[in-house]
Amino acid sequence: MKQNKTMVVAFLAPAVIFFCLIFIYPIIRTIAMSLFSVENVTSPIRDWTFTGVKNYITLAQTSLFWQSMWNIFRIWAAGGIVVMALALLFAVILNSGIRFKRFFRAVMYAPNIVSAVALATMWLQYVFANRWGMLTNFFSWVGLEELAATQWTASGNKFWAMTFAYCFGMVGYHMLIFSSGIEKIPQEYYEASAIDGAGRVAQFRRITFPMLKGVIKTNITMWTITSVGFFIWSQLFSTVTTDLDTITPMVYMYLQVFSAGNAVTAREAGLGAAVGVTLGLCVVLVFVVTNLLIHNDELEY
Amino acid sequence: MKTKKSEATHRRRINWRREARLLPGYSLIFIWVIFTFVLVGWVAAASLSSTRAIYQGEVFSIAKNGLNFSNYIKAWNSQNVSVFFSNSLLYASVSSVLLILVAAPAAYVLSRFRFFLNHPIQNSFVAAMGVPVVMIILPLFSVVTQMQLLKQPFTIRMLMIFLFIGINVPYTTIFLLSFFSNISRSYEEAAAIDGCPPMRTFWTIMFPLAQPGVITVSIFNFINIWNEYFMSLIFANSDKTRPVAVGLYSMINSMRYTGDWAGMFASVMILFLPTFVMYLFLSEKIIAGVTGGIKG
Numbered sequence: 240m241k242q243n244k245t246m247v248v249a250f251l252a253p254a255v256i257f258f259c260l261i262f263i264y265p266i267i268r269t270i271a272m273s274l275f276s277v278e279n280v281t282s283p284i285r286d287w288t289f290t291g292v293k294n295y296i297t298l299a300q301t302s303l304f305w306q307s308m309w310n311i312f313r314i315w316a317a318g319g320i321v322v323m324a325l326a327l328l329f330a331v332i333l334n335s336g337i338r339f340k341r342f343f344r345a346v347m348y349a350p351n352i353v354s355a356v357a358l359a360t361m362w363l364q365y366v367f368a369n370r371w372g373m374l375t376n377f378f379s380w381v382g383l384e385e386l387a388a389t390q391w392t393a394s395g396n397k398f399w400a401m402t403f404a405y406c407f408g409m410v411g412y413h414m415l416i417f418s419s420g421i422e423k424i425p426q427e428y429y430e431a432s433a434i435d436g437a438g439r440v441a442q443f444r445r446i447t448f449p450m451l452k453g454v455i456k457t458n459i460t461m462w463t464i465t466s467v468g469f470f471i472w473s474q475l476f477s478t479v480t481t482d483l484d485t486i487t488p489m490v491y492m493y494l495q496v497f498s499a500g501n502a503v504t505a506r507e508a509g510l511g512a513a514v515g516v517t518l519g520l521c522v523v524l525v526f527v528v529t530n531l532l533i534h535n536d537e538l539e540y
Numbered sequence: 541m542k543t544k545k546s547e548a549t550h551r552r553r554i555n556w557r558r559e560a561r562l563l564p565g566y567s568l569i570f571i572w573v574i575f576t577f578v579l580v581g582w583v584a585a586a587s588l589s590s591t592r593a594i595y596q597g598e599v600f601s602i603a604k605n606g607l608n609f610s611n612y613i614k615a616w617n618s619q620n621v622s623v624f625f626s627n628s629l630l631y632a633s634v635s636s637v638l639l640i641l642v643a644a645p646a647a648y649v650l651s652r653f654r655f656f657l658n659h660p661i662q663n664s665f666v667a668a669m670g671v672p673v674v675m676i677i678l679p680l681f682s683v684v685t686q687m688q689l690l691k692q693p694f695t696i697r698m699l700m701i702f703l704f705i706g707i708n709v710p711y712t713t714i715f716l717l718s719f720f721s722n723i724s725r726s727y728e729e730a731a732a733i734d735g736c737p738p739m740r741t742f743w744t745i746m747f748p749l750a751q752p753g754v755i756t757v758s759i760f761n762f763i764n765i766w767n768e769y770f771m772s773l774i775f776a777n778s779d780k781t782r783p784v785a786v787g788l789y790s791m792i793n794s795m796r797y798t799g800d801w802a803g804m805f806a807s808v809m810i811l812f813l814p815t816f817v818m819y820l821f822l823s824e825k826i827i828a829g830v831t832g833g834i835k836g
Contacts, residue, residue: 246653247653250646251661253645253646254643255661272678281686329569346572365586370597415831416830418831489672489674519672
């Protein structure tokens, strides 16, 4: 028994130490930092001055921050609905017995293994391009000259162009998660319901969808986590450093703390920490709400 | 479909009525897949043509323009792309190997032994997978700066490996945990009867048995670290330590401004190809890695 104890400690220690250094300590320090006035990120703790919720109040009065929250909310909500609907649709199609399932699945997931810098540039410089762009060529070929002349990455269209391109890449990932959930549903349920005369739509409504509750929860959680980290796409689609169309909280934090741009009025790293805590709370909130709304019914399959 | 018997022997024969019922599904997937192919195909063609051909919309007329591999050579030599590549290779390979050495023993202990911290640790690892980078980046940055680690390329490289390990420990551990729980306990029991101490049992018997899971999660970690952007931008944004994604981002940007479109698309392909080629060979393993770490 004693040998087991040393083994448990020896085997767990490295992982737990890494976990504490990379997660526990920084999280605690970020939360603390958001309640202090910190002139520079690198300022030692003794130079911090406690200001309570002042950083959060400042954030609430900053229109740039609200703009970034509004943008991320639209990406999360509108993009999320589209991505989840398409992902579920494709997962159902791929599991309906079509040929080349593995090939199609692999192609749809492919955008996720490509560097986001490459993928975003492909969209930006090819699909949305003006002279040689895919959309321009497609619409003039169909004869819709008005659409063909659209400047997809101009100020008014840029946000949705970015969201659309981003969602295209994400569908594959969420499709895989839905798909793995559908594969776990016992085939007998479908056979039994088919004998009782259920069609494909009824089968989807009465079997597939209810059995996917756990997977839906996973998908919403994962979508929220990746949305919160929305950064590269915004950087690539923005033409100026502080682009109101594309700014997200993470970009705002980056500009505020690592002050690459001139968006910053006051040097205040505490604000950056407050942005981090706000985003963390958003993830927790979404997680709690989804768990309240979707009961798991203790289904184990 | 002459007789029932021939239908049974040729089960993979096309049943047209069945396929026709699946037609809407097929067409939707076809549109998606064709779009993806055109997207990548056009960029690949453009990277081999010339800026003039791109302007004239003739990237596919290979007969007229030939294949310009010079775009790639020019892009590769315009900045230290080989340095970016060796950095990415170093970060991704060393971190994913060390990750296994850190996570596999932990996963094994968590899957096999009962002790009072077991479930709290598992739960905090699962929770850590949901922690956004913004929540941890500022303290990490300030600690690291105070330790003077961002001054020399060598310390930056070590730091990046350390960070990539730390960030991925929770996911890797949880992934391997479910893998170890599925291995029968009878192996350890047999080893114990033969007098093999538990630690040796792990390294000589259990760890090799978990090989498929180890390989899957390592490929997955490798690609994730290769493509990582934000932390590298904050910590490793210097000429000698930049990984490919950060390095090529600035290259793509500068080529955009100089109007070297062929060179820009070549840079995109340089960034795109390594993980894509890996994916061509390993897509099944990678897809298993995505769904493996998630509880259905």
